[in-house]
Amino acid sequence: MADLDKLWLWQEARKDYRREEERLHKNPTYFELKKAKKEILAVEATVEEHEKRLRELGEKLASAELRCTDLKNKIQLLSNRLYSGDTKNLKELAGLQQQVEVMKKELESTEEELLQQSIQHDELREQFSQIKAGLKEEKNRYRERLAAYNAWKSEVETNLGILQAECSRLETEVNPDLMRLYLEMTARYGDSVLARLENNLCTACRVRVPTLLTKELHQGYGLVRCENCGRILYWRN
Numbered sequence: 001m002a003d004l005d006k007l008w009l010w011q012e013a014r015k016d017y018r019r020e021e022e023r024l025h026k027n028p029t030y031f032e033l034k035k036a037k038k039e040i041l042a043v044e045a046t047v048e049e050h051e052k053r054l055r056e057l058g059e060k061l062a063s064a065e066l067r068c069t070d071l072k073n074k075i076q077l078l079s080n081r082l083y084s085g086d087t088k089n090l091k092e093l094a095g096l097q098q099q100v101e102v103m104k105k106e107l108e109s110t111e112e113e114l115l116q117q118s119i120q121h122d123e124l125r126e127q128f129s130q131i132k133a134g135l136k137e138e139k140n141r142y143r144e145r146l147a148a149y150n151a152w153k154s155e156v157e158t159n160l161g162i163l164q165a166e167c168s169r170l171e172t173e174v175n176p177d178l179m180r181l182y183l184e185m186t187a188r189y190g191d192s193v194l195a196r197l198e199n200n201l202c203t204a205c206r207v208r209v210p211t212l213l214t215k216e217l218h219q220g221y222g223l224v225r226c227e228n229c230g231r232i233l234y235w236r237n
């Protein structure tokens, strides 16, 4: 029965199609890439946070530097007045002296603060450049893997297209009544309604098929179903 040949080919093409489809949807690389992308985004957020902190610290440093310069200038001016000999009034001199002392103390603490901040700034910049280098490497790896995955995916999709066309073509060539029966039987047998006969065994349930039935099958008259599982038996030399 030529129809069974077509139906068999159709069933096998459909199984191949399902297998390819499963391969496409269950590829662990897809999930790994998704996870890697999420991680990259998280690191990028950290980088942004770092950039913000570095910027803020840089601004603090600049303002502390300005404050130091300003204090040094003021101390210089006051010292000039103090030692120029122009001011004779003792109270005024004592006042100037006190102002100089206060400013010197402030200068000292601002310089100390500046030093601490600049150490912190350098440490942060070092950490930041390491994170950035790591991120760059991670992104490169991700891009390479993604490109490989996409190439693989498009190959599988091409296969799927070919198999789909093959299924559609065969489907139109099978007797519609037989196709209807087959589709009804898929409710019970899934994608394996046809079972091959091999060494007088049904390949689906591995039960021996009686000689009478195998004879009928070999003669090619009508449909022969496995007495055990009920599938349609298919046989070809």
Ligand SMILES: [Zn+2]
Pocket: 195, 202, 203, 204, 205, 206, 207, 226, 227, 228, 229, 230, 231
């Ligand atoms: Zn069987």
